[in-house]
Amino acid sequence: MVTRPRVVLIGPPGSGKTTAGEALAERLGIAFLDSDQLVEQSAGRTISEIFVEDGEPVFRRMEADAVRRALETHDGVLALGGGAPMQKPVAEALHGHVVVFLDVTITDAARRVGFDGTRPLLAVNPRATWTRLMQERRPTYERLATHRVDTGGRDVKVVVDEVAALIESESR
Structure with missing residues (x-):
């Protein structure tokens, strides 16, 4: 039997991948893993x-290896770092998985993550950098996703309900 995540969450920093992912895993009674x-x-x-x-190149290699391993061994909810899907090996490995793009606006993302120094790609001019990254990444997120869920201004429970319903529809 092949082990694979029940769902893979992708999206930009501040979209709620970790928060919603942990709540979704708890609701479904499965494990949560963050790349x-x-x-x-x-x-x-x-x-x-x-x-x-x-x-960054060393980090991206480590990240791609971690994601590929998780896609082969983890059977719960898997959240990927915002840049992971931009890597060709990761994008190819996501093929055939249930992938949910958690979408968010910069206003909600800023409120959630505060754009502090803990996110290396957002360390300098975080709002402009986030906007540029999102413009670059959105087409990839949309192409790889089997579903899109808007998390902006929404309670975690509402987001989890929507993602859970999408997962259920996939298993029918």
């Missing part, structure tokens, strides 16, 4: 430290 946490655990360092000490 960023996998990278940090395997490296023994934070993502910010990896970016500063080794650079």
